[in-house]
Amino acid sequence: MAEMAIKKKRPKNLDLPTIRLPLPGILSILHRVSGAAIFLLLPVLLWLLQSSLASPEAFAGVKGIIGHPLARIVLFGLIWFYMHHFCAGIRYLLLDVDKGVGLEAARRSSKIVFAVSIALTLIIGAKVLW
Amino acid sequence: MVNRILVGAHYGLKDWIIQRATAIIMAVYTVIFLVVIAAVGPDSFDAWRGIFANGFMKFATFLFFVSVFYHAWIGIRDIWMDYIKPDALRLLMMIATAAVLVGYAGWAVQILWRM
Numbered sequence: 001m002a003e004m005a006i007k008k009k010r011p012k013n014l015d016l017p018t019i020r021l022p023l024p025g026i027l028s029i030l031h032r033v034s035g036a037a038i039f040l041l042l043p044v045l046l047w048l049l050q051s052s053l054a055s056p057e058a059f060a061g062v063k064g065i066i067g068h069p070l071a072r073i074v075l076f077g078l079i080w081f082y083m084h085h086f087c088a089g090i091r092y093l094l095l096d097v098d099k100g101v102g103l104e105a106a107r108r109s110s111k112i113v114f115a116v117s118i119a120l121t122l123i124i125g126a127k128v129l130w
Numbered sequence: 131m132v133n134r135i136l137v138g139a140h141y142g143l144k145d146w147i148i149q150r151a152t153a154i155i156m157a158v159y160t161v162i163f164l165v166v167i168a169a170v171g172p173d174s175f176d177a178w179r180g181i182f183a184n185g186f187m188k189f190a191t192f193l194f195f196v197s198v199f200y201h202a203w204i205g206i207r208d209i210w211m212d213y214i215k216p217d218a219l220r221l222l223m224m225i226a227t228a229a230v231l232v233g234y235a236g237w238a239v240q241i242l243w244r245m
Binding site for chain 1: 150153154156157160164168175178179182198202205206209230234237238240241245
């Protein structure tokens with residue numbers, strides 16, 4: 001009986017362009033994308049940290065790299081990804097302890113995550129990169 | 131015939147807890163780091179190096195890195211489990227991920243203690 005129930009044809013809609021993701025869903029996929037991006041950039045970040053601590057000349061070199069317009073754009077995006085992952089992660093930790101699991105609360109908290117993470121990105125980005 | 135049911139026990143609970151524990155460690159470190167940066171304003175090599183020469187920051191930074199690498203292992207492994215269907219390729223991706231993360235941990239030790 002149980003097998004019959006599982007084998008029953010169920011409607012499936014995985015046509016991505018037709019799915020309109022609500023804000024908590026956008027937050028969720030960005031949490032994954034930002035985590036993956038940070039993982040991919042780990043060797044670059046470790047290399048930058050290593051160089052910046054190696055010698056005054058290498059430190060100046062890192063400053064020069066960070067000052068490059070293209071590097072600034074990448075780092076700005078990285079700061080946003082980090083802050084998004086950070087804020088969305090705190091939201092998930094609160095959901096884990098049953099805080100804000102209602103539909104309205106979940107929608108509101110995802111708006112807060114976007115607002116706070118973008119604000120933090122602008123503040124930190126302005127401080128570090130300019 | 132062995133009829134093992136793969137639900138209901140604690141499969142994955144350890145990873146679930148570690149993912150959250152490392153998240154909290156990283157979140158706390160992020161706040162500490164931002165406060166230190168704001169206080170020191172490290173625009174010279176000596177000031178920047180001084181931050182990581184401090185014993186507590188060295189320890190906290192190392193703990194942060196270990197947390198990043200373990201957290202990344204669980205997260206990236208989940209991504210491979212979700213999207214990579216061929217078993218051999220998925221296993222290969224997992225091994226490669228674990229290998230680079232262990233390597234990064236060694237690299238982080240070298241950066242912090244040989245600076």
